[in-house]
Amino acid sequence: MNRRFRLLLAALACAALLWLLLAAAERALSLAQRFLTLPPWLQWTLGIALALFALAATLIAWMLLRPRRRKSRPLEAPSRAQLDARIALLEHDGANAGALRAELRDLDARGASGRFYVAVFGEISAGKSSLVTALAPDAALPTDVRGGTTRSVRHVDAVLADGTPVTLADVPGTRETDGEHREQLARHEALRAHVVVYLTDGDLQRSQGEEVAWLASFGKPLLLALNKSDRFAPEEREQLLASLRRRVPEAAAVVAIRAGGSERFERRLDDGSRERIERRAVADVDALTQALQRLLHRAGTDLEPARERAVLARVDRDAHAAETALRQQQAEAAVRRYARRAVVGAMAAIAPGSDLIIQGALATGLVRELCRIHDVPVSDVQIEAFLQRARLTVRTSASLVLAIAGNALKAFPGLGTLGGGVLHAFAYALIFDSLGKALSATLAERHALDADAADTRLKQWLSERGGERLKRLAHLTVDAARQRDDAAE
Numbered sequence: 001m002n003r004r005f006r007l008l009l010a011a012l013a014c015a016a017l018l019w020l021l022l023a024a025a026e027r028a029l030s031l032a033q034r035f036l037t038l039p040p041w042l043q044w045t046l047g048i049a050l051a052l053f054a055l056a057a058t059l060i061a062w063m064l065l066r067p068r069r070r071k072s073r074p075l076e077a078p079s080r081a082q083l084d085a086r087i088a089l090l091e092h093d094g095a096n097a098g099a100l101r102a103e104l105r106d107l108d109a110r111g112a113s114g115r116f117y118v119a120v121f122g123e124i125s126a127g128k129s130s131l132v133t134a135l136a137p138d139a140a141l142p143t144d145v146r147g148g149t150t151r152s153v154r155h156v157d158a159v160l161a162d163g164t165p166v167t168l169a170d171v172p173g174t175r176e177t178d179g180e181h182r183e184q185l186a187r188h189e190a191l192r193a194h195v196v197v198y199l200t201d202g203d204l205q206r207s208q209g210e211e212v213a214w215l216a217s218f219g220k221p222l223l224l225a226l227n228k229s230d231r232f233a234p235e236e237r238e239q240l241l242a243s244l245r246r247r248v249p250e251a252a253a254v255v256a257i258r259a260g261g262s263e264r265f266e267r268r269l270d271d272g273s274r275e276r277i278e279r280r281a282v283a284d285v286d287a288l289t290q291a292l293q294r295l296l297h298r299a300g301t302d303l304e305p306a307r308e309r310a311v312l313a314r315v316d317r318d319a320h321a322a323e324t325a326l327r328q329q330q331a332e333a334a335v336r337r338y339a340r341r342a343v344v345g346a347m348a349a350i351a352p353g354s355d356l357i358i359q360g361a362l363a364t365g366l367v368r369e370l371c372r373i374h375d376v377p378v379s380d381v382q383i384e385a386f387l388q389r390a391r392l393t394v395r396t397s398a399s400l401v402l403a404i405a406g407n408a409l410k411a412f413p414g415l416g417t418l419g420g421g422v423l424h425a426f427a428y429a430l431i432f433d434s435l436g437k438a439l440s441a442t443l444a445e446r447h448a449l450d451a452d453a454a455d456t457r458l459k460q461w462l463s464e465r466g467g468e469r470l471k472r473l474a475h476l477t478v479d480a481a482r483q484r485d486d487a488a489e
Contacts, residue, residue: 076313077309077310077312077313077316078312078316079312080104080312083100083104083312083315083316083319084104086319086323087100087101087104087319090319090322090323090326093326093330094326095322095323095325095326097319097322099318100315100318100319100322103311103314103315103318104315106192107192107308107311107312110192110307111304111308113167115157115165115166115167116164116165116166116167116194116195116296116300116303117166117167117169117192117193117194117195117307118166118167118168118169118193118194118195118196118197118292119168119169119171119186119189119190119192119193119195119196119197120132120168120169120170120171120197120199121171121186121190121196121197121198121199121211121215122198122199122200122208123200123207123208124172126199126200126201126227127199127201127227127228127259127260128170128171128199128259129170130259130260130283131197131199131225131227131257131259131260131285131288132154132156132168132170133260133283134259134260134283134285135158135168135285135288135289136156136157136158136168138158153169153170153171153172153185153186153189154169154170155167155168155169155170156168156169156170160289160292160293160296161289161293162293162297164293164296164297166292166296169189169192169193171185171186171189171190172185172186187214188314190215190220191218191220191310191311191314192307192310192311193220193307194221194296194303194304194306194307195220195221195222195223195292195295195296195303196215196220196221196222196223197223197225197288197292198211198212198215198222198223198224198225198251199225199227199259200224200225200226200227200244201226201227201228202226202240203240203243203244203247204244204247204248209247212224212248212250216248216250218309218310218313218314219306219309219310220306220310221252221295221299221303221306222248222250222251222252223251223252223253223254223255223288223291223292223295224244224248224251224253224254224255225254225255225256225257225288226240226241226244226254226255226256226257227257227258227259228258228259229256229257229258230258230284237256241254241255241256252291252295253291253294253295255287255288255291256287257284257285257287257288258282258283258284258285259283259285260282260283324444327373327374327444328440328444330373331370331373331374331436331440331444332440334366334369334370334373334436335366335370335432335433335436335437335440336433336476338362338365338366338369338432338436339428339429339432339433339436339473339476340429340476340480341362342359342362342425342428342429342431342432343425343426343428343429343476343477343480344480345359345362345428346359346424346425346427346428347422347425347480347481359428359432360387362432363387363390363432363435364383364387366432366435366436366439367383367386367387367439367449368383370436370439370440370443371443371449373440374440374443374444374447376443376447376448376449378449382449382451383449385451386439386449386451386454386455389451389455390435390454390455390458393455393458393459393462394431394462397459397462397463398427400462400463401427401430401431401462402423402427404430404463404465404470405423405426405427405430406423422477422478422481425477425480425481426473426474426477429473429476429477430462430470430473431462433461433469433473434458434461434462434464435458435461437457437461438454438455438457438458438460438461439454439457439458441457442454442457
């Protein structure tokens with residue numbers, strides 16, 4: 001479209017818009033003149049009706065366009081019986097489920113104690129240990145001059161002002177360099193608690209917002225505490241609190257506190273020198289204590305079921321990860337086993353073409369076993385359709401497979417003395433290893449026998465020239481060849 005034509009279209013559009021505006025203005029003036037000629041009582045009636053209509057339209061628009069507050073959905077978690085059955089199955093299959101069992105025992109122990117557990121959560125050096133000390137002044141906590149005074153989870157028993165017994169969990173700080181393990185400890189302890197006090201010394205950064213959202217996803221009751229609030233002017237402090245309430249609508253309360261701890265400053269002496277002074281800061285956590293008491297009284301009977309759901313949901317995720325890892329191990333073992341059988345079958349072929357019959361039966365068995373491991377139902381028709389497609393892919397890649405096999409076997413001098421068929425056998429090892437890995441990855445991802453996706457992965461694995469993988473398959477082939485020769489002698 002040339003420039004002149006674009007200018008013409010723009011001019012026509014402006015003219016049409018001007019005409020519409022003039023027509024609307026003329027129509028409005030005409031209606032106003034007619035309105036003024038009406039009797040006063042009718043003017044009032046129409047005026048009130050129009051005002052009500054405008055008010056209703058404004059309310060409807062506001063309801064449709066206003067920002068919607070996120071609704072907290074009930075946390076979905078399996079039942080205790082379902083988790084026990086899954087853990088028992090993991091143990092039966094040889095997986096280490098000790099951590100899962102320990103988590104469930106801790107769940108039972110805390111539930112039987114009848115105490116409220118409160119986790120103090122936040123980034124490194126936010127003042128968590130100082131807050132625990134302020135809430136439980138009789139419990140002395142060690143202090144370290146380095147950032148992050150807490151290296152493990154500490155439990156401190158305390159009694160609130162109204163006599164409610166609580167156990168405070170002082171957890172390691174998050175976002176610490178090389179502190180992934182301690183961060184995991186903090187997150188796990190937060191999920192085990194009835195209530196989480198999230199501590200920050202300013203407006204939430206992106207990483208802190210992600211942590212709060214993660215805690216809220218488990219339905220965890222939150223108290224948001226702005227620490228070191230005396231650093232801010234009153235107006236600035238109120239703006240910060242309003243911002244935190246707006247950003248974390250799930251929080252049961254947002255309060256300003258001063259956790260105490262130590263403060264350092266310099267003062268000038270009479271002789272002009274400077275002196276560094278460190279002293280204990282005065283704590284002020286009354287607002288947090290009152291908010292915590294209100295939350296425990298208001299939702300006390302609901303906190304234990306909510307805590308149990310959060311822990312069971314986390315154990316469910318860990319159990320799923322353990323099941324996935326176990327399936328992966330079982331699938332890798334099955335692929336290695338069938339690749340070795342393919343090598344042996346290739347070397348044991350006594351007539352031309354008989355190896356194809358052997359490998360066809362092995363391929364069917366491999367597909368069946370991998371589907372069983374990944375708990376994917378499959379029919380004979382699906383298996384045959386997939387294997388037909390895989391055979392076509394292998395035929396078109398035969399020269400590439402043999403080239404890769406030849407290059408890999410060059411790393412083993414003297415293979416010619418082991419007898420014929422070694423290259424052929426290695427090619428079958430590579431084919432079965434590629435077929436098994438491609439199918440296992442597809443079953444784990446799609447939970448179905450997707451022939452297209454598996455075939456795409458098969459092509460990738462057949463052309464993959466990773467040194468460690470080829471070395472492993474070459475060792476497998478060499479060992480099978482030597483065992484055959486030893487048996488023949």
